[in-house]
Amino acid sequence: MTGAPEGRVRLTVLGGYLGSGKTTWLRHQLHEGRFKGAHVIVNEAAETPVDDALLGQSSKLTVLSGGCVCCTAKAELVALLRQLCDEKSSGKALDQIVLETSGLADPGPIVEAIKTDPVLVYHIVVSDIVVVVDALHALAQLKSEPLGRKQIETADRLIVTKIDEAGEGALKTLLATLQLLNPGARISGAAKGVEQPLPDFAGVAPEVLPDLSGEAPKAPITPTRLYIDDTIDWTAFTVWLSALLHARGGDIVRVKGVVRTPAGRLLLQTVRKVVQSPEILPEQGDTREDNMIVVIGRGYTSGQLKRSLKYFAGR
Numbered sequence: 001m002t003g004a005p006e007g008r009v010r011l012t013v014l015g016g017y018l019g020s021g022k023t024t025w026l027r028h029q030l031h032e033g034r035f036k037g038a039h040v041i042v043n044e045a046a047e048t049p050v051d052d053a054l055l056g057q058s059s060k061l062t063v064l065s066g067g068c069v070c071c072t073a074k075a076e077l078v079a080l081l082r083q084l085c086d087e088k089s090s091g092k093a094l095d096q097i098v099l100e101t102s103g104l105a106d107p108g109p110i111v112e113a114i115k116t117d118p119v120l121v122y123h124i125v126v127s128d129i130v131v132v133v134d135a136l137h138a139l140a141q142l143k144s145e146p147l148g149r150k151q152i153e154t155a156d157r158l159i160v161t162k163i164d165e166a167g168e169g170a171l172k173t174l175l176a177t178l179q180l181l182n183p184g185a186r187i188s189g190a191a192k193g194v195e196q197p198l199p200d201f202a203g204v205a206p207e208v209l210p211d212l213s214g215e216a217p218k219a220p221i222t223p224t225r226l227y228i229d230d231t232i233d234w235t236a237f238t239v240w241l242s243a244l245l246h247a248r249g250g251d252i253v254r255v256k257g258v259v260r261t262p263a264g265r266l267l268l269q270t271v272r273k274v275v276q277s278p279e280i281l282p283e284q285g286d287t288r289e290d291n292m293i294v295v296i297g298r299g300y301t302s303g304q305l306k307r308s309l310k311y312f313a314g315r
Contacts, residue, residue, distance in 0.1 A: 028193025
């Protein structure tokens with residue numbers, strides 16, 4: 001897409017499936033000075049936001065949590081964008097907005113909502129749809145999750161992340177598959193947010209993807225909040241999480257949260273069965289709800305998870 005004509009605010013939509021690395025990529029762009037001065041909007045399906053803890057480089061940050069902005073939280077997004085446009089009309093500087101969507105969001109309805117809104121259509125132009133793709137898990141997701149395909153097919157740019165962890169053969173197959181799904185998108189690679197060159201995949205056959213159009217709908221992916229209070233031993237919690245991922249790794253798509261441990265405030269993240277390297281976060285006062293873990297997946301109830309954790313914690 002193009003820049004903003006007639007003085008309209010440029011909007012970059014940053015999407016991608018759960019755990020693909022959207023926040024890591026955006027965090028590095030902000031650190032490098034890209035999107036300088038942009039107002040960053042972070043959308044999380046869970047009521048307890050986590051990703052905003054990593055975006056301290058952004059001086060203008062708004063969190064929309066508790067629903068995806070492509071559906072249940074669409075009205076809240078439109079209201080926020082109208083508010084930002086009103087502030088710009090009143091003299092507040094605003095040239096660019098970056099919207100990091102939930103991993104469960106389809107960028108298409110977001111763009112449609114802006115184009116059809118009688119106010120926003122005159123003040124905002126969607127300049128770029130960037131979709132982040134997980135080199136380790138994307139092929140499996142494309143075979144089973146229609147949403148993953150919708151996200152990729154909508155993109156102007158595809159950022160393939162974790163390429164330093166993926167095997168070269170699997171990476172080339174993924175790249176060929178992405179080009180087949182969206183031949184018009186620019187494809188680039190990244191590792192831990194830093195741009196990396198991609199291997200030459202010319203002549204590589206794309207993965208044969210099944211037709212998902214006639215499949216019966218799966219159970220919806222939903223978030224569950226788990227509070228890790230003082231009665232739950234840290235060691236017991238880590239044993240429980242390891243057992244959960246081993247037993248239900250196909251159902252648990254994402255786990256993330258900020259917990260207080262003997263080592264400090266720890267950012268905890270998993271994607272499927274892969275536990276990402278923990279990161280110690282700086283203290284941020286009393287405004288953040290620490291010790292709250294969000295488990296995102298399907299095939300279980302919130303009550304089952306909570307009872308399981310209590311059992312492991314000896315309660």
